[in-house]
Amino acid sequence: MPIESISTARLQLRALLPEQAMLMQHYLLSNRTHLAPWEPARDADFFSLEKCEERLHANLRLMEAGLGRYFCVFLGEEVIGVCNFSNIVRGVFHACHLGYAIAEKHQGQGYMQEAVQGGITHMFTQQGLHRVMANYVPENLRSAALLARLGFEKEGYARSYLKINGVWRDHVLTALVNPHD
Template sequence: MMAHNNNSGVAVHLLLFSLGTGEIVGECNFTNIVRGPFQACHLGFSLAKRFEGQGLMREALSSAITYIFDEIGLHRIMANFRRENVRSEQLLKRLGFEREGLARSYLRIIGVWVDHVLTSLINHIRER
């Protein structure tokens, strides 16, 4: 189950709730929404460790991506991950994201600049 807030127009923040307990178990964020000729955003997501491996994030992101493409009208979603994050890599591949390259020293995490793999998903329905 998801709830969202899109008041700013530059981001969509979605929360994933457990149907059984109502607790927040994860989130996904579509940020840096750019309109004009670009029509794109960045995707970030996280899930509580104990819920990993159950297909919950794939289910949530499938619905969220459809919303971003169909309702928000974006053309491109970009998602980046650290090379050692195999779970994120596999999830993004299953969702149809394609690898576009490697960004060296992309983000500073806990005081260290780390490389990230760059991927994207194109809304081919809106290409016309």
Template structure:
């Protein structure tokens, strides 16, 4: 078991239908296409995005920052690929070591691919990686109460409800309540 991320670790994961590729500037064009194509679909669930967020320069800088965060051992950022097309993202951020050994999970999927089990497939393999290769003890995920898809997905993966946080995150320009969940590594 590895307790720290390292640029030498192979973070690429493969499932039956997807490749989870670590974010890098190599995929900036595909990431931009994904963001533009899903702008309205993701808007209710994400922070308000300025217009320049949806530019090649901004997404190149974002990809660099994500790659740097991975190299520093603070996060894992994956793009979900079908062939060369980005169809989603999953991110394990705010990795804390020491007695906590925890992180936060965030994810999104292309509007045309909802309900096909792709996110469940991606999260199953990435959660196993985070628990088995990185050695974390806890993965925390939150969702807005009206997001029934996320509620079902997290429940199906074994996440347990731990609480309800009022005005937890500023989403789409307004403070939004969230349901707090966590998944505990049974081996740690």
């Protein structure tokens, strides 16, 4: 399976190969504190080169099976974020979950919106999905604003939905439906 790549005006979204794990490791280590409030609790082993390689191997298997698309967001040769489409379900649902993050030093410059929009367009046009779902903790105002700008609509509120940073957290549930379906 060829590795997909998406180009936007300023960015490129590419799936990393396991031999590129050091790029993922550098991004994660550089943004460890910044990302901690919005992600599951991570032990030190999570950031090791070996674990980064293992996750990239797992991502490739999921992509080959059609169950996900996992992109790193590149500005030039630097990984500045991630844009992932996981839990792809076909059949009568044709949907997935969206996850994303941006390096702290690149916040507020429109990069995340550009990357996510490029990824969504790809998922609708190239992957034929009908719905992309994204959920966020209510305190994450940046995510709320980003999803609203992208056209996501609030569909619900899930109590104790995901264990984030070691605590079960409520989430706002949103979705974007393919406007061409």
